[in-house]
Amino acid sequence: KAGVTQTPRYLIKTRGQQVTLSCSPISGHRSVSWYQQTPGQGLQFLFEYFSETQRNKGNFPGRFSGRQFSNSRSEMNVSTLELGDSALYLCASSRLAGESGELFFGEGSRLTVL
Amino acid sequence: TQLLEQSPQFLSIQEGENLTVYCNSSSVFSSLQWYRQEPGEGPVLLVTVVTGGEVKKLKRLTFQFGDARKDSSLHITAAQPGDTGLYLCAGAQGAQKLVFGQGTRLTINP
Numbered sequence: 397k398a399g400v401t402q403t404p405r406y407l408i409k410t411r412g413q414q415v416t417l418s419c420s421p422i423s424g425h426r427s428v429s430w431y432q433q434t435p436g437q438g439l440q441f442l443f444e445y446f447s448e449t450q451r452n453k454g455n456f457p458g459r460f461s462g463r464q465f466s467n468s469r470s471e472m473n474v475s476t477l478e479l480g481d482s483a484l485y486l487c488a489s490s491r492l493a494g495e496s497g498e499l500f501f502g503e504g505s506r507l508t509v510l
Numbered sequence: 511t512q513l514l515e516q517s518p519q520f521l522s523i524q525e526g527e528n529l530t531v532y533c534n535s536s537s538v539f540s541s542l543q544w545y546r547q548e549p550g551e552g553p554v555l556l557v558t559v560v561t562g563g564e565v566k567k568l569k570r571l572t573f574q575f576g577d578a579r580k581d582s583s584l585h586i587t588a589a590q591p592g593d594t595g596l597y598l599c600a601g602a603q604g605a606q607k608l609v610f611g612q613g614t615r616l617t618i619n620p
Contacts, residue, residue, distance in 0.1 A: 400552070429607070429608075431610075437612070438598075438610055438611065438612035438613055439553075439598065439600075439610035439613075440610075441607045441608070441609070441610075444607060452607045454607070486552050486553075488552070498543075498555045498558065499543075499545075499553075499555065499600075499608065500555075501545075501552025501553050501554070502552050503550065503551050503552050504551075504552055
């Protein structure tokens, strides 16, 4: 079956702009989690959605937001971009909410903020 | 402060050597997962350990969960260049989100 698909794969923005990233989970998976990966901080949890509801949220400012649609596809948005937002943003889907299921990751969206 | 500390952060060894990567915490986890991430790709699950003292083998890889479920190790025997990648441990605490370590970047030189 098709894996997790993230778009776009690469993008470049300037400070102050906003960006929207998209994630299509594996068919049948209802849980979508977002992570930020940087060399210095590793994988940091952003938020998790299950059945269109945010279940968990990490320690990121309100500039980071997300949503999930009825078909389980998810988007995350970052407003007023800062240089420190440059990172690989990973989406992961699983059948179940929470930690009990294996996470299937997409290839990520690499964001560069200039 | 990282909830899960991985060591070493970087490891470069020759093909054929053995190595061990550690994942330590002061917290107890209900389960612990190991992922491997290759350049340009997302992490891929290698194994999940759930019982204290549990040992799982995946070909040349041996995973162990500590008796107190606070730590884990990954041992690779006769490392090969294909083992090169970023190894991540991730701990689960009940219904909370997975917490990832910073990773061990492993390079196997031919």
